[in-house]
Amino acid sequence: MGPYSEAVQGDAAGTFFIKTHGLGNDFVLVDGRTKVFRPQAAYITQICDRHRGVGGDQLLVLEVPQNAGADVRMRIYNVDGAEAQTCFNATRCAAFLWMQEARKTSVILETLGGRIEARMADTENGTPRVSLYLEPAVTDWQAIPLAGPLKSHAGSLNHGLLSEPFAVNMGNPHLVYFVPDYDAVDVPREAAIVQNSTYLPEQANIGVAQLLSTDENETQLKLVVYERPGILTQACGSGACAAAVAAVRSGRTNQKNFRVFMPGGALQVALCADDRIILTGDVAVAFYGFLPDGR
Numbered sequence: 001m002g003p004y005s006e007a008v009q010g011d012a013a014g015t016f017f018i019k020t021h022g023l024g025n026d027f028v029l030v031d032g033r034t035k036v037f038r039p040q041a042a043y044i045t046q047i048c049d050r051h052r053g054v055g056g057d058q059l060l061v062l063e064v065p066q067n068a069g070a071d072v073r074m075r076i077y078n079v080d081g082a083e084a085q086t087c088f089n090a091t092r093c094a095a096f097l098w099m100q101e102a103r104k105t106s107v108i109l110e111t112l113g114g115r116i117e118a119r120m121a122d123t124e125n126g127t128p129r130v131s132l133y134l135e136p137a138v139t140d141w142q143a144i145p146l147a148g149p150l151k152s153h154a155g156s157l158n159h160g161l162l163s164e165p166f167a168v169n170m171g172n173p174h175l176v177y178f179v180p181d182y183d184a185v186d187v188p189r190e191a192a193i194v195q196n197s198t199y200l201p202e203q204a205n206i207g208v209a210q211l212l213s214t215d216e217n218e219t220q221l222k223l224v225v226y227e228r229p230g231i232l233t234q235a236c237g238s239g240a241c242a243a244a245v246a247a248v249r250s251g252r253t254n255q256k257n258f259r260v261f262m263p264g265g266a267l268q269v270a271l272c273a274d275d276r277i278i279l280t281g282d283v284a285v286a287f288y289g290f291l292p293d294g295r
């Protein structure tokens with residue numbers, strides 16, 4: 001698509017992909033708008049495998065939108081082949097590629113988790129940045145979904161240093177655990193146990209967060225997210241929004257502007273007066289190439 005596929009046309013064969021990332025949360029993107037691309041779960045796992053495939057946290061497939069008013073549809077496949085409702089870093093990356101191709105500065109993307117508006121944001125240090133304009137977070141236990149109210153069963157989601165989570169649905173389910181010392185937590189080990197709790201009928205993305213500072217300018221959080229289906233990622237856009245919402249609703253801050261530091265870099269989250277959320281951060285293209293056909 002856009003400048004990338006034009007650069008490699010010729011006698012190359014196979015399915016063209018673009019490897020793109022938001023702060024190291026990385027994706028293999030295939031354009032399925034003209035030629036339908038519906039890969040089997042095993043093939044998705046192989047594409048995302050960092051040793052046997054391209055490598056990525058998810059596979060993204062662009063499609064023609066199903067509803068009027070959207071510019072493009074994006075399917076998001078987790079590494080086990082299951083379709084995720086949403087992924088904000090993936091949405092920022094796909095939005096960037098679509099806007100480059102269409103020579104526009106805004107786009108409406110359709111995902112399983114709903115419609116999302118994206119716009120080009122001001123550039124910092126020459127790196128392109130994309131903002132998403134998001135619907136308010138949902139926190140009812142039925143919508144997360146949890147198997148029951150959090151208060152009555154919080155103990156079943158406590159493990160080791162992870163206790164008293166805040167549950168947020170951003171289009172996909174998140175649990176956010178605030179801890180006093182993020183470095184003291186063995187995140188993959190402890191998060192895997194809560195992620196597989198029977199109290200989470202659809203599992204959840206597990207965020208471990210630490211409040212770094214809060215003043216009149218912004219609140220700073222440190223965050224790492226152990227995503228479904230059991231991968232620790234460099235960054236997570238929906239997790240950053242969930243952590244900001246959890247920080248306010250749990251009384252840790254009243255500040256609405258956040259900078260969320262994750263292993264791959266920082267995202268900015270702004271909580272608006274009407275509860276809508278603006279998420280902003282870098283996007284990048286790493287490389288592009290062809291998947292062998294015949295799967």
Ligand SMILES: N[C@H](CCC[C@H](N)C(=O)O)C(=O)O
Pocket residue numbers: 025078084085086087088089090172173205227228229233235236237238239
């Ligand atoms: N990294 C993504 C979230 C992916 C969530 C996915 N793993 C799920 O099962 O919901 C983000 O930037 O929002």
